[in-house]
Amino acid sequence: MPKQTNPQLVRRLKYFSEILGGMVFLVGLAALVGWQFDVIFLKRILPSLPIIAPNTAFSFFLGGIVLLLVASPKTGEKRHLKAVIYIFSSFIALVGFFTLLEYLFGVNFGIDRLLFSAAQGEAAVRMSPQSAFNFLMVGVSLLFIAGQEEKKVKVGQAIILLAGIVSLVSLFGFIYNISSFYTISPFKGMAAHTAVSFTMVFFSVLLIFPDFGFMRIFVIRGLSGLAARRLLFVLVCMMIAEVLATIGRRTNFYGYSFEILIHLVVILGSFVYLIFFAFRSLDELGKMETSLAKSQELDRSKTEFVGLASHQLRTPLTAISWYTEMLLKKDFGDLNAKQMDYLGEIYAGNQRMIDLVDDLLNTSRIDMGTLKIKPELVNLAEVMENTLNEFSPQLNQKNISIEKKFSRNLPLSKLDSEHLGIVFQNILSNAVKYTSPKGKIMVEMRRQNSHILVKIADNGWGIPAVQQKKIFTKLFRADNVRKRDTEGTGLGLYIARAIVKKSGGKIWFESKENKGTTFYITFKV
Amino acid sequence: MKKTILIVEDELPMLKALADKFSLEGFEILEAKDGAEGLETAISKKPDLIILDIFMPVMDGKAMFEKLRQDAWGKTVPVIILTNLNPDDKTLEQLMKNGPSYYFIKSKWKLEELVSKVKKELGA
Numbered sequence: 001m002p003k004q005t006n007p008q009l010v011r012r013l014k015y016f017s018e019i020l021g022g023m024v025f026l027v028g029l030a031a032l033v034g035w036q037f038d039v040i041f042l043k044r045i046l047p048s049l050p051i052i053a054p055n056t057a058f059s060f061f062l063g064g065i066v067l068l069l070v071a072s073p074k075t076g077e078k079r080h081l082k083a084v085i086y087i088f089s090s091f092i093a094l095v096g097f098f099t100l101l102e103y104l105f106g107v108n109f110g111i112d113r114l115l116f117s118a119a120q121g122e123a124a125v126r127m128s129p130q131s132a133f134n135f136l137m138v139g140v141s142l143l144f145i146a147g148q149e150e151k152k153v154k155v156g157q158a159i160i161l162l163a164g165i166v167s168l169v170s171l172f173g174f175i176y177n178i179s180s181f182y183t184i185s186p187f188k189g190m191a192a193h194t195a196v197s198f199t200m201v202f203f204s205v206l207l208i209f210p211d212f213g214f215m216r217i218f219v220i221r222g223l224s225g226l227a228a229r230r231l232l233f234v235l236v237c238m239m240i241a242e243v244l245a246t247i248g249r250r251t252n253f254y255g256y257s258f259e260i261l262i263h264l265v266v267i268l269g270s271f272v273y274l275i276f277f278a279f280r281s282l283d284e285l286g287k288m289e290t291s292l293a294k295s296q297e298l299d300r301s302k303t304e305f306v307g308l309a310s311h312q313l314r315t316p317l318t319a320i321s322w323y324t325e326m327l328l329k330k331d332f333g334d335l336n337a338k339q340m341d342y343l344g345e346i347y348a349g350n351q352r353m354i355d356l357v358d359d360l361l362n363t364s365r366i367d368m369g370t371l372k373i374k375p376e377l378v379n380l381a382e383v384m385e386n387t388l389n390e391f392s393p394q395l396n397q398k399n400i401s402i403e404k405k406f407s408r409n410l411p412l413s414k415l416d417s418e419h420l421g422i423v424f425q426n427i428l429s430n431a432v433k434y435t436s437p438k439g440k441i442m443v444e445m446r447r448q449n450s451h452i453l454v455k456i457a458d459n460g461w462g463i464p465a466v467q468q469k470k471i472f473t474k475l476f477r478a479d480n481v482r483k484r485d486t487e488g489t490g491l492g493l494y495i496a497r498a499i500v501k502k503s504g505g506k507i508w509f510e511s512k513e514n515k516g517t518t519f520y521i522t523f524k525v
Numbered sequence: 526m527k528k529t530i531l532i533v534e535d536e537l538p539m540l541k542a543l544a545d546k547f548s549l550e551g552f553e554i555l556e557a558k559d560g561a562e563g564l565e566t567a568i569s570k571k572p573d574l575i576i577l578d579i580f581m582p583v584m585d586g587k588a589m590f591e592k593l594r595q596d597a598w599g600k601t602v603p604v605i606i607l608t609n610l611n612p613d614d615k616t617l618e619q620l621m622k623n624g625p626s627y628y629f630i631k632s633k634w635k636l637e638e639l640v641s642k643v644k645k646e647l648g649a
Contacts (some may be wrong), residue, residue, distance in 0.1 A: 314609040319538040354632045378628040
């Protein structure tokens, strides 16, 4: 079974992805403004650094829009928005592709000066080869991500990893002042804000569907997900600390020896944290395993005990039942009225015990998973008639009327007739028990498409609205019936639902307190 | 002539109840307290019908049924299985293979109903 993801975390990461997408859009827009109005800072940040090319700026501008559109849940149904996503993504990929061709074959397609033809005298208006490669990757990745299906998103994530590596290497080149990391000579290098923007695109794409692909390991619930998140957190902290340590030295805040000290402290600190985290998680895992094994063992022995006890209980109960039956039948001589009355009480009480034992047995079989359904072609109306006949003494006693609506030519259904009888019995017994004298019970059976619908409705006491969720729970009894009647175990509906489910059917109900309850069951024809 | 019923049952109260009821209904009764005794009695006395418990010491009902069906006479004698076990599928499958006339969970049936099934089986 796939593990559950943490929906709150998924939502947060998606939100973060949208923010990154928005920032990419803004960087692109700012650089375009820089080109339009010749603002140097917007084009290259520092005079010593490479310039951001117009096509790069425009591609980021489009990429940001695509990221925002893919992330938005409103996009899903709208065709024109989907078209925008695919057109923009393809455009980004094509810009990268043709620029790469220009580098590879030393040609000029003239695409570099499309946006700002005068280009204000700048020599290097073509994006760097790394940027061209990255845009090709980003464009293709976005095309896959836009598919929004797990398989496609996985491919998109794999492709964006390539762009991620290139942009991170360039980024480190700027931080550590290694120009060969962001320049492939003799061509111009990647601009600093380009490297940052690609890094943002990289994370935005990864986080846009955090519950898909390999990103899933970070949002999974439980210890494994926690471990992945913690380790990632340590990694990020280490990187930030390392980068800050280097920047501090480069701005002459301190010297080399102090920088090395910081590096050491960061590495040692991270490892100490990891040692404690690993110990604590494995310790907890060990505890969880033992307690799980214990509770399973306990559960098993409990249900086995109930099963065994039920078999043992049945034998003496049967003996009492049979001897009482013979006496009541006056098989071996006459009895007076009082004796007959008392024997009747013994017989009824014993019968209750037998029913209880049956319920316990069925419950333990359900819990142990040994409840076996032996399907055969069954006439539901016949089973229902037999069950109703069993209830005739109680119905007469309480003067409850039965209305039957069985449609003719009810098709046969492949079910276990004995278990089906138990289902009807448990629901009807509640209907009889929890309906006041002179009440009414309606039993309806009809075909509904490929199903047979069984409807059992009473005008009895009903189930309180607040407790309706719990009525199929084992041993649960609603407050209103608990007050009026002490008989009943809270097992009947639990068993009924388990049997219906196991038979491939559905069971549900509607109820209003003091108005009545209607149970619906459907089986396949 | 009175029809004969062999009751194979290890629980004495059950055995007594069944024996009393069926003799009252006019049957000749043979009793056995386990499968081995039941098989011996069945083959030597050849009853008209056998009521058989499953869970018994020495030889259980399943084994006795199996052996009975291997006997030339025992192949066709009507057998009613009477038990308090809720058999798992396997036990039931093996029992059904040997063709019992009925299969009853004791606690779910009245003696009266059992009598009428036996009478129907014997055409009495």
